[in-house]
Amino acid sequence: MSEVRTRIAPSPTGDPHVGTAYIALFNMCFARQQGGKFILRIEDTDQARSTPESEQEILDSLRWLHLDWDEGPDKGGDFGPYRQSERGEIYKEHANKLVDSGDAFYCFCTQERLDNLRKEQQENKEQPGYDGHCQALTPEQVKDNLDRNVPNVIRMHIPRRGSCVVNDMLRGEIEIDWHQVDMQILMKSDGMPTYHLANVVDDHLMGITHVIRGEEWINSAPKHLKLYEYFGWEPPVLIHMPLLRNTDKSKLSKRKNPTSIGYYKKMGYLSEAVVNFLGLMGWSMPSGPDEEGEELFSVQDMIDNFDIQRVSLGGPVFDTEKLDWLNGRYLREVLSDEEFIQRFGEWAFNPETTHQIVPLIKQRVERFSDVAPLAGFYFSGMPDIKTTDFEHKSLSQEDSVKILQFIAWAVEILPEWHRDRLEKLLMDMADQMDIKIRDFLSPVFIAIAGSSVSTSVIDSIAVIGKDITRARLRHAIGILGGVSKKGAKKLESEYRELDLK
Numbered sequence: 001m002s003e004v005r006t007r008i009a010p011s012p013t014g015d016p017h018v019g020t021a022y023i024a025l026f027n028m029c030f031a032r033q034q035g036g037k038f039i040l041r042i043e044d045t046d047q048a049r050s051t052p053e054s055e056q057e058i059l060d061s062l063r064w065l066h067l068d069w070d071e072g073p074d075k076g077g078d079f080g081p082y083r084q085s086e087r088g089e090i091y092k093e094h095a096n097k098l099v100d101s102g103d104a105f106y107c108f109c110t111q112e113r114l115d116n117l118r119k120e121q122q123e124n125k126e127q128p129g130y131d132g133h134c135q136a137l138t139p140e141q142v143k144d145n146l147d148r149n150v151p152n153v154i155r156m157h158i159p160r161r162g163s164c165v166v167n168d169m170l171r172g173e174i175e176i177d178w179h180q181v182d183m184q185i186l187m188k189s190d191g192m193p194t195y196h197l198a199n200v201v202d203d204h205l206m207g208i209t210h211v212i213r214g215e216e217w218i219n220s221a222p223k224h225l226k227l228y229e230y231f232g233w234e235p236p237v238l239i240h241m242p243l244l245r246n247t248d249k250s251k252l253s254k255r256k257n258p259t260s261i262g263y264y265k266k267m268g269y270l271s272e273a274v275v276n277f278l279g280l281m282g283w284s285m286p287s288g289p290d291e292e293g294e295e296l297f298s299v300q301d302m303i304d305n306f307d308i309q310r311v312s313l314g315g316p317v318f319d320t321e322k323l324d325w326l327n328g329r330y331l332r333e334v335l336s337d338e339e340f341i342q343r344f345g346e347w348a349f350n351p352e353t354t355h356q357i358v359p360l361i362k363q364r365v366e367r368f369s370d371v372a373p374l375a376g377f378y379f380s381g382m383p384d385i386k387t388t389d390f391e392h393k394s395l396s397q398e399d400s401v402k403i404l405q406f407i408a409w410a411v412e413i414l415p416e417w418h419r420d421r422l423e424k425l426l427m428d429m430a431d432q433m434d435i436k437i438r439d440f441l442s443p444v445f446i447a448i449a450g451s452s453v454s455t456s457v458i459d460s461i462a463v464i465g466k467d468i469t470r471a472r473l474r475h476a477i478g479i480l481g482g483v484s485k486k487g488a489k490k491l492e493s494e495y496r497e498l499d500l501k
């Protein structure tokens with residue numbers, strides 16, 4: 001049998017997600033256990049949403065977790081380039097092949113026609129999807145449209161009858177009716193491929209033998225299998241991992257749990273504890289006959305004992321209390337005092353952090369003994385605050401919640417995390433809300449530093465970073481009673497009125 005090759009294929013469109021690390025871990029363990037290779041590919045075909053910063057953060061986070069890949073955009077390899085935006089010609093060529101073989105077709109339908117079609121289907125309670133209108137065009141009509149540069153996409157043919165059987169190594173056979181599958185767009189009007197085409201072409205050309213990914217992709221499998229058939233390629237083995245869940249069993253979401261890997265790093269979790277925790281998501285160490293499987297294990301232990309069949313499909317719960325417990329065990333049982341000192345020092349007093357903090361506090365201290373009380377909040381988790389801390393002569397509690405919530409939303413989409421950019425954002429916001437900047441910043445001081453006497457709050461936000469800022473804002477909103485669903489709607493519409501650049 002050929003060498004096992006697995007991959008993680010993140011899209012660089014946001015913060016590095018714990019779900020990406022979870023899937024990467026299982027791909028890596030599977031490949032390593034089989035003596036194969038683990039590849040990292042960047043799926044950045046969504047040009048509007050992909051950013052180089054996000055790509056960098058994803059790579060840095062996976063590296064922090066020691067989820068090391070053998071080939072990737074930063075490392076090269078025999079199957080590159082490993083960034084889809086650099087593989088445009090390959091997708092074009094493959095899409096054209098499918099058009100030539102009659103397995104795909106040009107579609108010239110306007111957005112207006114597609115919108116009307118969807119409306120009609122909704123009204124008639126029909127399965128939404130493309131109706132095949134352009135399949136009926138003659139070669140002459142197609143040529144004529146292309147000659148006249150009529151905007152177009154390329155879609156794949158999908159059988160209208162029967163069903164597709166997806167064979168999943170964990171789930172067995174999954175049958176999906178073809179009439180539920182849309183005639184997927186393969187090439188968009190901007191000349192970029194969609195995820196489906198690029199993913200299949202790359203998995204094949206990169207020699208991927210096993211695709212281990214989240215269960216949210218099961219419904220895409222019929223399209224992918226059809227594409228393999230059209231190209232005459234053997235499909236990889238498919239394995240769909242169970243989705244991570246919040247403690248209430250809903251799909252893991254950042255509204256209920258921090259999902260950015262950066263948060264866990266900044267909060268002072270050990271990378272090996274985080275990886276161990278992710279390894280417990282749907283998997284467990286094999287144990288002796290009457291012993292429970294050990295919950296504390298290293299990646300190497302996991303690789304040595306790895307068996308994908310041990311993945312259980314019941315939704316694994318991303319329970320941060322359990323992570324706290326596990327991390328505590330690492331600190332107490334695994335790290336020697338020496339190692340503790342070293343790791344804590346690297347976390348708190350690394351040059352990147354200290355160089356940012358010292359200039360801010362130097363002006364305000366007279367003795368070293370003043371440093372810890374003043375700078376402690378840079379190294380803490382959530383500040384110990386209560387509702388009364390937010391009392392203010394001209395701001396009501398609702399005003400404070402509104403300010404904190406608006407900032408939480410605004411920083412979410414801030415393209416760069418820089419002091420001046422943050423300052424402008426907060427000034428603009430205060431201005432448009434018609435609140436004096438001093439008053440406006442008052443609840444922010446409490447939320448971020450836990451006190452109204454601290455270093456400049458804008459500088460503080462810049463230093464503690466997006467993940468901790470977001471977590472502290474959320475924490476403070478919670479202390480102030482939170483925002484109800486109805487309240488959030490109202491706030492959202494007020495927020496949309498703001499003109500923030």
Ligand code: GLU
Nearest residue numbers: 009010011043199213217
């Ligand atoms: N780019 C996809 C994602 O962001 C990859 C899905 C897959 O593994 O096929 O999750």
